[in-house]
Amino acid sequence: SQECADQGDLTAVYVSDAQFNRNIFFDTSPQAVSLYLLYNHWAMQMIVYVFIFVDLALALFEDPAVIPMPIWGTSLVEMICLIVFTARLFHYAKVIPRIRFWKDPKNICIIVIILLSLIDIIIYGSLKSTGYNAVRWSRVLRPLLLVNVTEGRQLRRAFRSIRNALPQILYVFFLFMFSMLLFSLMALKLFGKRNLFTVDGEPYFTNFLDIVFDLYVLVTTANSPDVMMPAYNYNSFFALFFILYILINTYIFMSVFLAVVYNNYKKHLKEEVRQLVKSKRQKMLRAFAVLQQPGSGEELVVSQENWNQLVHLVQPDISNAHRELLWSISDDCNKSHIGKLAFVQLPDLLNIQVITMKSRPHPLHIWFPLLYDSSVSRLLRHAVKHKAFVYIYDLIILVNAIFIGLDEENPLIAYAEWAFLALYLLEILLKLYTWEPRAFFAKHQFWNWFDSVIIVAALVGAIVNLCIKSSDGYTSRQILDIVLILRVLRLIRVVDSIKRFRTIINTLIKIGPTILTFGQLILVVYYIFAMVGMELFKEKVKYLEADSTDPYKDSCGTPLLRGTTFAKNNYCKNNFNNVVSSFILLLELTVVNQWHDILSASVSHVSARLFFVFFHIVVVIIIINIFVAFILEAFFVEYTVEKSDLQTSLEKKIEELELSVDKYLLQKQLSCPFFCLRAQQSVHGFKAVWLYNNLFHLFFSGYKTVDGLLQRMFEADLSLEDADDMDDPNFSNITFDSV
Amino acid sequence: SQECADQGDLTAVYVSDAQFNRNIFFDTSPQAVSLYLLYNHWAMQMIVYVFIFVDLALALFEDPAVIPMPIWGTSLVEMICLIVFTARLFHYAKVIPRIRFWKDPKNICIIVIILLSLIDIIIYGSLKSTGYNAVRWSRVLRPLLLVNVTEGRQLRRAFRSIRNALPQILYVFFLFMFSMLLFSLMALKLFGKRNLFTVDGEPYFTNFLDIVFDLYVLVTTANSPDVMMPAYNYNSFFALFFILYILINTYIFMSVFLAVVYNNYKKHLKEEVRQLVKSKRQKMLRAFAVLQQPGSGEELVVSQENWNQLVHLVQPDISNAHRELLWSISDDCNKSHIGKLAFVQLPDLLNIQVITMKSRPHPLHIWFPLLYDSSVSRLLRHAVKHKAFVYIYDLIILVNAIFIGLDEENPLIAYAEWAFLALYLLEILLKLYTWEPRAFFAKHQFWNWFDSVIIVAALVGAIVNLCIKSSDGYTSRQILDIVLILRVLRLIRVVDSIKRFRTIINTLIKIGPTILTFGQLILVVYYIFAMVGMELFKEKVKYLEADSTDPYKDSCGTPLLRGTTFAKNNYCKNNFNNVVSSFILLLELTVVNQWHDILSASVSHVSARLFFVFFHIVVVIIIINIFVAFILEAFFVEYTVEKSDLQTSLEKKIEELELSVDKYLLQKQLSCPFFCLRAQQSVHGFKAVWLYNNLFHLFFSGYKTVDGLLQRMFEADLSLEDADDMDDPNFSNITFDSV
Structure with missing residues (x-):
């Protein structure tokens, strides 16, 4: 019986791994399995994220700080965080075979981050206590924890997509740079000798590197008419040069970037999702191997009893009505056992959101x-x-x-x-x-x-x-x-x-979770840039309150900025003096406008330019384009993709059960519960079903997880190949190292 | 024999109409056919475009003029243009049946444009000669000629795409406006009572309509950090408001606009191309009906002789080698006659670019x-x-x-x-x-x-x-x-x-012709906005040379602009004082940056704001997005779509003919002519073929026309339906009114 329970645990773990696309090759010994269950417990995951959050939030209290705290205080908190991460890693090491543990780059990454952070804390503490200057360089590594924890699957996938698209992006980028350099050379030759001056009285287009930078800024449109005005005022024909430049570099090249990013992103995501589907199948086949019994004929089957137990273990809060619905879809022919093919579908079925709801009389109806x-x-x-x-x-x-x-x-x-x-x-x-x-x-x-x-x-x-x-x-x-x-x-x-608005809003809500993945991606990139920026540019620009007595109050506390656009526009608070203002500054740079003015405030000229151009390439050209690509793709899917086979069979089954929607109620909205009003809300269409003498409602409302949405995106292409997989004679014999 | 020649003409016209996707229901009488041939002659089309160009270019000489000309001069030139357009219309009326002529909105449009222009010239001339003020309102209509001439097919299609996508775009736009209004209301409540001031000392966010406008400008990112700074300086937390606003309205909504525009554009274009393919088939079937002879069995066929004559008539400059290659593709089984199915392919075959080239010895080799x-x-x-x-x-x-x-x-x-x-x-x-x-x-x-x-x-x-x-x-x-x-x-x-660069460049060159269609689209829209803008805003702002003695030299000739950003940045030349500066100003508005500053120069505040917001919606939200959508689609096609069946069969045939590529020469590039160096250039791959004892080279390099590219885009979806069309028993009985 103990063994049975263990076996039940094991299969439940396989199924839930398949359901949530976890790819951990855990040990299958009972101890390891129960440790693994603990490892995947939501509370444990929550703790890890809380401590990562605390670790990242330390930037608020470390120098340059929003709220200053003594060094020993922040170091202590960071040590506690590091201990938690180490403990989590130990736990993970207990769960999976040792050889797997050391082969996984994620784990090596975390170990390196922990060690480097420790070293940095010690060096920084001792240097500071002896009065030397020191840099907290290991803070750049902190956001990488988000990427490397076991739960950061989505984020890792996004990073992999970017890495894979990089070569293609680079080719276009080089061509774009080449075009920019040619235009710069032409600008130097055309305008350099004409003794023109900018509004600020600087010589216009005389230094090649300055021209390159100005034209790069023009691509972002941030200095749009200004950079052209001296030449245009001199001779109207020179406007042609800038029109051509904007057409080629701003419109055509930027669109090509989007096209390349979008195309590659889609291609690699498809490949990743295909891998996901494959490994999901493998896990389900292993679960099947544990539960299988000889059925009629040669076929191996799983009995309804075992299946019920399994579903109960995987999803303890599932309602009976829901479970029976899922079974009746799996066991199409009412044989009270199912074969391999039907069994493998289970995680997909569980991932379809079905809302069960008791249809109770109103309490007032009972009381009065x-x-x-x-x-x-x-x-x-x-x-x-x-x-x-x-x-x-x-x-x-x-x-x-x-x-x-x-x-x-x-x-x-x-x-x-x-x-x-x-x-x-x-x-x-x-x-x-x-x-x-x-x-x-x-x-x-x-x-x-x-x-x-x-x-x-x-x-x-x-x-x-x-x-x-x-x-x-x-x-x-x-x-x-x-x-x-x-x-x-x-x-x-x-x-x-308004119905039309609802569809748009629903699509936006659907892609919400994936926008969160992008949020994490942006957080990682912003955090790294903020840490580097703070070390490079902190205290170069100061924001002084109106009652300050600083002589350079009107030029952000530095004589260098006197009379600049930066100071005139009251941009002093756009600085790297603490992590909050750094983040806001980076957001402004992402929005692009005025970024050349913002950066001109940084006194160290060349490093600031490089920093900002690099930021622009990483965030605006790559990440924002991937974001746009994802929204495009998600909208196309919502507009065009048909329902998946499983969804359709679920709906069919709901109707087949003859527990059909009480159409009269739905139309007249008389005694129907409130949510009937929203019946047409979902893009997939809700289904309200009377089940078990009017005691339950079953709603059907699409996929729960991001992976579900992704798989649906590429379903049309995948379904065929997956069928091939199932026929593959070697497929059921796949073995993992850990088995 | 005369009748035969006429018949030949008729079929040739059908085929070339099918080849170039002309949809004109011309009369089939011999006189009408020869008039129709004249009508389609390139010289005639060229004349029309030259006169449209002259008509549009008149804006350079009319008040407000770049080069002033007397009113009688411009009126005379315009009258000549109108006479040419009328003559062209008369020619068209002779070609097609009268009932068709009056049913076609294009013709009605042109007649209305001509009449209104005439009326306007007369009114304007008489008012001016009696000393009154007058407005040349009919100039707005001029660019519509580009859309309504018979040759403006691509442009009309682009406009139809936009019109069809409009409802969907509007829903998103309303939702976007709603979100903007909510944020504006919130901004009014949050910041209105706090006594904040902008850099210019104006009260900050106190008037609802001003807030709405400021936030609309923020969506375009043109006033990005400025609009936030007063609130951010007051309290860092207020940055959250703007971050949220930018995320929702700039990033998400603008991406949704692109998604909706892209999706609708693709959908409608597909439908249009399907119609094109259908009408092409119909024309070819009518040509077949003229040439058909009883073949073996019940099948009706076209003999090789007739086919050769036909191809010669359609494309007089085709080389024998090329023609024979095409025949051998059509006549797959060497029966020296082809059936309906093979005959219908002819325009597609003609649209595949095959370059024939004699392989001659070097003249120096002959001489010395x-x-x-x-x-x-x-x-x-x-x-x-x-x-x-x-x-x-x-x-x-x-x-x-x-x-x-x-x-x-x-x-x-x-x-x-x-x-x-x-x-x-x-x-x-x-x-x-x-x-x-x-x-x-x-x-x-x-x-x-x-x-x-x-x-x-x-x-x-x-x-x-x-x-x-x-x-x-x-x-x-x-x-x-x-x-x-x-x-x-x-x-x-x-x-x-560099090979990688070549592929990107080749794709860009391929989509070049369609970018020209967008160029025309932009020209039409810009011209209309320029004409309206010139009437509304001319002479409000003046550009004065440095040696001017105007007292308001530094504020663009008007006391109203003294001390404004506009004057400070030397933007005086950005005005509506003539058509050239209007176009450049509109381009600057398309690039978006600083547009609120540029518009602040217009003295009539509300009309200027409406004008510019409307321009932004039309050009940036709709047309630029369609442009981006087209580039995205074209790149996807180049990256992913397989070669069409016809292309493959052409290549196969080239190999089958055993006039195969001399691979040794191609690899070693020894005695191969120069262009072998470029053999891998095309995305489709060139084919160099020795033909007729090494006297000819045949190159194969994709499609000639934009329609060809479009059809290729949607080929996967179309091919099946087209096959259905061919099986349609009613299909060969389709009759036109003109038959």
Whole structure:
């Protein structure tokens, strides 16, 4: 029995690894398996991310700091983080075979990062305590932890995509540089000898390297008319030179960059997803090998009982209705056992989001049946369910928008605000009266949660504000800010009423998780650039408050910037003096505009130029283009790709079960629970199903994971090959080193 | 016999219409056919375009003019243009049936444009002569002629694509506007009451409409850090507001715009190309119906003789070798007649570019056989053909680049320039000595032509320059400029030596013609905006030469601009005072940077803002995105799409004919003519073929026309449906009104 439990654990681990695309070759001994389960526990993963976050956040407290802390304090915290990472690594070493551990570059990376950080802490501490100057160079390595932890799969994949696209990007980049150099040479020859001057009185286009830099900035459009004006003022024909330059380098080459990045990104992602699908199959075949029993004929099968146990182990919170639905899809012919092919589908089935929901009577209906069923109450509920109710509230929101735009210090407007708040509260209460509260606040009812949280928060804020005002006699600016923001956020709800907007918003929400991966990618790159930038440029530019007595207050605390555009435009706060302002500065550089002005503030000229050009190439040309490529691809998928086979068979099965949607209810929206209103919401189309004498609803709403979305992207190309894999006679004999 | 000739004409017209995708339902009477042939003659089309060009160029001479001309002069020229357009329209009316003529919106458009222009000329002339003010409003209509002439097919298609994509773009745009309005409202509430000021001392974010405009400008990134600085300086946390705004509106929404534009553009283009393919088939079936003879069995066929005559009529300059190759592809089984299916392919076959070239002995070989075949001569030729020769000259070019970068007034450098010129001349002469001159200067030898023209022009320029210098004692700046530009252009040749660069460049050259269509599109839009802009904003801003005595010289001739960024940055020449500066200004607005500054110069505030926002939406959001979409698509096609069936069968046939490539020659590049060096140049791969005892070369280099490229883009999707069309029993019975 113990052995059985162990075997169950093992297969459950295989299935959940397949489901979440984990690729860890763990030891299959019972101890290792239970350690592995612990390793994958969400709490353990959470701890790792919390400590990575703490480690990264240390930059706020280290010199140059936002909030200064003594060196021993930050060092201590960093040591604790390093200990946690080491412990996590030890845990990992216990889970997988030793040889695997040392072969994995991820682990080597983490070990190197930990060791280098330790060395750096010691050197820095001892140098500082003896009064020497020192640089915390190991901070550049910190964000690499995000990439190298076991959970950073998505991020690693993004980095691999970039690395693979790099050669192609480089060829285009060299051609682009060549074109830029030719234009620079031409500019030198055409304008250099003409004694022209820029607005600042500098000689115009006389130094080759300056020209190259100016023309590079022109590609980013940041100095667009300025760089042209002296030549254009001299002779209108010279505008032709710049028009040609912009056409070729800004429009054509930048589009070619996007094309190359997009094309390569797609190609390599496809390859990666193919590998994922393959290894998922392998894991499921290993799980099958553990559970298999001889069936009728030669076929090996898995019984329904074993399958149920397995699903229960993998996903303990799955509802019976959901599990039975999945089984009935797998066991198409009702044989109460399934073969290899059907078994392998399990992780995909589990990855399809099916929302189960009990359809309960309204509590008021139980407590006060007569009152709740009275004709007035019925009329009220009917009214709330009517379309007009939605329209009326859309109108109220629009009127509210106008009131928000008016001056809130006018007492009339302030009173109106209370009236609006009351109206919104009334709306929520009416809806709660009409629909069953637990259904109204179900996990997937995004807009209900959104409305309620915003309204309740606004109410609390308004009351707190009122209290403070009546007690102290003045308004707290912070709380008022929050109240005002909440007021504006309320208006977002209008979007949900317009169908065309909903589809666009839903697509955006779908690709949300992947945008988070890009967020991590940007974080890693920004952090590295911020650390380097802080070491190179800190305190070169100072932001001085208005009451400062510094003689160079108007030129950012340095005589070098007196009279520059930088100082004139009040850009002093755009500096590398702490990690927060560094990040904001890097964002401004990503947006590109004025970046040449921002960089001109850095006193060390050449290193600043190199730093910024390199940043531009990495972030704007590569990462932003990959971001655009991903959004393009995601939108195309949403617009064009058909539902996957599994999705269709799920829907078919739901209909086959003859527990079909009560269409009358859905159309009339009479006694249907609230979410029926949103029935057409999803791009895939929801399905509301009465199951087990009206006790359950099953919703079907697409894929849970990013990998699911990715696999769906390339499904058309993959399905055929995968079928080949299944026929491959060697396929079921694949062995791992760890087996 | 006359009837036969007429019939031949008719079929030839069908085939060439199919080949060039002309969709004109002309009368089939012999007179109409010959008129139709005249109508399609390249000279006639050229005349139309020349007069459209003259009509558009009139804007240079009309008030506000670059070169002023009296009103009667421009009116006279415009009248002549209008007469030409009317004559062309009359010609068209003679060619097609009357009912077709009046049904076609293109013709109605042209008639309306001509009539309105006439009315405008008369009103304007009479008002001006009596001293009143008048507006030449009909000039806005002129570029529409480009769209509505029969030859403007590509342009019309581009406009149709935009029109079809418009609804989808609008939905996203409304959502984007909604998000912008919400952020504006929030900004008003957060920053309006804080008494902040911009750099110019204006109150910061206090007026809702100003905020909306500022945030719209932020989407274009043109006021990127500036708009944020007051809030950021006040409190670092407020940067979050702008970061969120930029992320959502600049990055996500702009990518979604691209995705929507791209997706819709692709979808509609596909549909259009499908229609094209269909009508091409129809035309070919009608041609077949004319030429068909009973063959063996029930099948109707076209004999080789008729086919040859037809091809000769359609393409009089086709070589015999080329024609026979095409026949042998069509007549796969050597039956000397072909059926319907093979016949229908003819226009596609004609659209595949096959370059025929006689392989002649070198003229020196004929004139001085002994000398030319002497061992020294052979060694020389061998050396020129060697790879090292190319490398040596690449090195020379690089050294030359450095010399160009140095100061040309140094006498040593000036002498070196003569040396380089001599070296380049020597190169061309050596190549002409080695390869047969007519092969060297064949039509498709782009780089040979490029080199020779640049070098000869540089030589002429240098000599002219020398003459002027020695006679007058000073250098002519214009001629020197040209010489310098030619010098730099020479460097481009390095690109051709690097294979990776060649593929990218070839793709760019391939999509060149379609970029021209976009050029026309931009011209139409720019012209309309320029005309409107000139009427609205002319003379609001003046560019004054340095020696001007205007009191407002430093503020562009108007007291309103004193002290503004516009005046400070010397932007005075960015105005609507004539058509050239208007076009350059519109280009600057397309590049987007500083556009809010440029527009702030226009004194009438609201109309200027509306004008510029509308321009931004039309040009940047729609047209530039379509441009990017097209480049993306073209690159994907070049990277991924396989060769078409026809292309493959052409190549197969070339090999089948056993006139196969002399591989030894190709590899060793010994006695192979010069172009073998470029054999791997094309993306499709060239094929060099010895044909008819080594007298001919056949090259194969992809499609000739834009439509060919487009059809290739969507071939995978189209081929199946087209096969359906062919099986359609009703298909051969399609009748046109004109038949």
